[in-house]
Amino acid sequence: MKKGQASIEFMFLILISIVYITTAVVPMARNAQGLVYDTENVSRTNSEAQKIVNAITNISMQSTGSRETVTIFVPADSNISCFPAKISFATTLKEKPFPGQCDSLSGLCTKDFTLPASAQMDCKIKGISGPVATKVIIEKQATTVAFYQ
Numbered sequence: 001m002k003k004g005q006a007s008i009e010f011m012f013l014i015l016i017s018i019v020y021i022t023t024a025v026v027p028m029a030r031n032a033q034g035l036v037y038d039t040e041n042v043s044r045t046n047s048e049a050q051k052i053v054n055a056i057t058n059i060s061m062q063s064t065g066s067r068e069t070v071t072i073f074v075p076a077d078s079n080i081s082c083f084p085a086k087i088s089f090a091t092t093l094k095e096k097p098f099p100g101q102c103d104s105l106s107g108l109c110t111k112d113f114t115l116p117a118s119a120q121m122d123c124k125i126k127g128i129s130g131p132v133a134t135k136v137i138i139e140k141q142a143t144t145v146a147f148y149q
Contacts, residue, residue: 062140081128
C-alpha cells in the first residue's frame with residue numbers, strides 16, 4: 001500500500017464521518033433540544049398553575065377577607081387562564097409529537113384544574129400570557145373567590 005493511497009482513504013473516511021454527523025447527529029440534537037424546551041415549558045406552566053389552584057383551594061376554606069399573593073412565572077408560548085370553575089393552561093409546542101395530554105396535530109398542550117365547589121371564582125383577569133413574572137392575588141369574598149393582579 002502506498003502512502004498516497006492511505007491518505008486518500010483516510011480523507012474519504014473523514015468525509016463520510018462529516019456527512020453522517022451533519023445529516024444524522026445534528027438534526028437529532030436539534031430535535032432533542034426542542035423536546036427539552038417543550039418539556040420545560042409544559043412542566044413549568046403546570047407547576048405555576050398548580051400553585052394558583054393550591055392557593056385558591058386554601059383561600060376558599062378561609063373566612064371572608066382572607067387573601068394570598070402568589071408569585072408566578074409564565075414561560076414563553078404559554079398561557080394560564082381563569083374560568084368560574086377551573087384554572088387551565090395552554091402551551092404551544094415547538095416539537096411534535098409530544099406525549100401525554102398534548103395534541104400533536106395542533107401543537108398545543110393543555111390541562112384543566114377543576115376547583116372545589118366552595119371556590120366559585122370571580123376572575124378579574126381572564127388570562128396571563130408568557131413570558132412574564134407576575135404576582136396574582138387570590139381573595140375570599142362573600143360568595144366567591146376573586147382572582148386578580
